[in-house]
Amino acid sequence: xxxxxxxxxxxxxxxxxxxxxxxxxxxxxxxxxxxxxxxxxxxxxxxxxxxxxxxxxxxxxxxxxxxxxxxxxxxxxxxxxxxxxxxxxxxxxxxxxxxxxxxxxxxxxxxxxxxxxxxxxxxxxxxxxxxxxxxxx
Numbered sequence: 001x002x003x004x005x006x007x008x009x010x011x012x013x014x015x016x017x018x019x020x021x022x023x024x025x026x027x028x029x030x031x032x033x034x035x036x037x038x039x040x041x042x043x044x045x046x047x048x049x050x051x052x053x054x055x056x057x058x059x060x061x062x063x064x065x066x067x068x069x070x071x072x073x074x075x076x077x078x079x080x081x082x083x084x085x086x087x088x089x090x091x092x093x094x095x096x097x098x099x100x101x102x103x104x105x106x107x108x109x110x111x112x113x114x115x116x117x118x119x120x121x122x123x124x125x126x127x128x129x130x131x132x133x134x135x136x137x
Contacts, residue, residue: 002026008079009102010042010044011017011042011100011101012045013044013045013046014047014135019091022078023035030110038097038101040058050128051103052130054103055100055102055128057091059127059129061075061126062072062123065120066118076089076096077090078090080093081099084101095118095120099120104125106121107119107121107122108122
């Protein structure tokens with residue numbers, strides 16, 4: 001059930017449902033706008049249809065931040081589970097929003113809260129729940 005003909009990213013139905021729940025509980029216009037912008041450019045598919053090279057919620061990824069000498073390993077987490085010190089990056093952070101639905105090997109742009117433009121390259125997806133048959137993680 002693709003939402004757009006030529007999507008720039010893919011999201012699972014479960015991830016969308018959970019993100020919509022977070023947005024409705026938060027009740028902020030900013031979060032609603034972020035989610036709307038994400039959904040506008042996404043193909044929404046069942047978990048078993050998500051390509052294995054796409055970052056989904058709870059995926060563990062290795063990323064190279066522009067300007068950093070060493071790549072970083074993060075797990076894309078829901079806000080309540082986020083802990084940057086433990087490598088759990090909130091999906092609601094600017095970089096988390098940029099990574100969700102992006103593909104391995106791609107470079108994505110995002111803006112920090114202060115407006116500074118940043119780039120990150122997805123070096124590898126170490127773990128994607130759907131690729132290992134974990135459709136409800």
